[in-house]
Amino acid sequence: MNPVLFISHGAPNLLLRNTPHGAFLQDLGQSLPRPESVIVLSAHWYADKLLVGGAPHPSTIHDFAGFPQALNERKYAVAGNPELARQICTHLIEAGIRAEFEPSRGLDHGVWTALSLMYPDADVNVVPVAMPFRWAPSTLMRLGRVLGELRDDKTMIIASGGLVHNLRQLGRPDQPPEEWASAFAGWMLRALGEDRRDDADRYRALAPYADIAHPSEDHLLPLFVAWGAAGGGGETLYEGFDYGNLGMHAVAFWD
Numbered sequence: 584m585n586p587v588l589f590i591s592h593g594a595p596n597l598l599l600r601n602t603p604h605g606a607f608l609q610d611l612g613q614s615l616p617r618p619e620s621v622i623v624l625s626a627h628w629y630a631d632k633l634l635v636g637g638a639p640h641p642s643t644i645h646d647f648a649g650f651p652q653a654l655n656e657r658k659y660a661v662a663g664n665p666e667l668a669r670q671i672c673t674h675l676i677e678a679g680i681r682a683e684f685e686p687s688r689g690l691d692h693g694v695w696t697a698l699s700l701m702y703p704d705a706d707v708n709v710v711p712v713a714m715p716f717r718w719a720p721s722t723l724m725r726l727g728r729v730l731g732e733l734r735d736d737k738t739m740i741i742a743s744g745g746l747v748h749n750l751r752q753l754g755r756p757d758q759p760p761e762e763w764a765s766a767f768a769g770w771m772l773r774a775l776g777e778d779r780r781d782d783a784d785r786y787r788a789l790a791p792y793a794d795i796a797h798p799s800e801d802h803l804l805p806l807f808v809a810w811g812a813a814g815g816g817g818e819t820l821y822e823g824f825d826y827g828n829l830g831m832h833a834v835a836f837w838d
Contacts, residue, residue: 585618585739586835587731589809589817591802592625592743593831595692596650598657598699600756604831605700607821611833612701618739620664620708622671622730624809625693626744626802630713633675633726634685637668641709642689659695664708671710671733678729685713693743720783720807727811740812742805746771747796747830754827763792764828771806775834778816783807796830806834814838 590608597605627646643658668684675682688711690698698709718726727740734740747764760768770790774782787793797803810817813836821833 584736584837585616585734586837587727587734587740587742587809587812588836589742589744589806589834590697591745591831591833592693592697593745593825593829594650595647595654595696597696597825599651599653602825604821604823604825607833608697608700609703611820612703616736618707619737620667620710620739621698622667622710622712622733622738622740623694623698624712624714624742624805625691626714626805627691627693628688628711628713629716629801631716633680633682633715634688634713635668635671635675635682636663636685636688636711637665638663638687638689639665641711643695644689644691646691657699659690659699659705661690661698661702661705662708664710667708667738668710671712671730674733675729680726680729697741697743714801714804714808718804720786720804723804723807724780724783724811727808730808731812734812740809742809744805745802745830746806746832747824747828748802749795749798749828751798752795752828756826758827760824760828763795764824764830766791767793767796768822768830768832772819772822772832772834775810775817776819780810783810809834809836812836
């Protein structure tokens with residue numbers, strides 16, 4: 584059975600730099616059983632309703648600015664899986680979760696930067712699923728539980744975001760994290776490892792420096808979908824920061 588993964592994707596120029604996190608993602612793709620299809624929920628696709636991307640050949644979306652032109656020319660020519668996308672929609676609807684098939688959605692950089700390192704030959708099918716606006720962590724965990732019922736030896740679920748994400752608090756690439764970033768990341772990793780699901784909706788009150796670590800929740804909320812898709816706690820696969828305080832952590836849920 585494939586694990587459910589939460590991956591911090593970082594800045595898109597990760598693909599152009601020699602970093603420990605980039606090397607970790609390359610090794611991760613080689614060490615895990617290779618799925619036929621990957622269902623990905625990214626912090627860069629939120630919608631007011633649950634959409635499932637079913638493009639047979641999803642485009643590469645360059646949803647950023649201020650990076651080298653080489654990134655704007657980068658393509659991740661991976662295939663989609665319309666059949667799986669329709670199966671996801673049907674499964675969600677049967678579980679009482681409204682979902683719609685989206686025939687033309689491409690892959691944002693939260694999807695293709697990580698997958699380009701994990702699967703550089705673009706030899707897995709990718710189905711993006713939108714993150715719904717304003718859902719509480721526990722509701723997202725329920726969504727994850729339903730999606731997790733589709734996980735098997737052929738299908739992997741990946742949530743792509745960032746364990747610590749405050750773009751106003753970035754530093755140099757080689758700068759160590761500040762205490763607030765390390766403290767929040769440590770609390771969250773312990774909560775995941777101990778499977779403290781009852782703390783999910785209260786994490787902003789319980790976790791130290793939560794408001795600084797995530798002024799907006801967009802990059803953390805995919806984590807709760809991954810957590811809900813498995814039956815147990817998470818194993819920390821990678822701990823580290825980039826640009827000072829940008830959390831680059833990765834967690835696997837095996838149960």
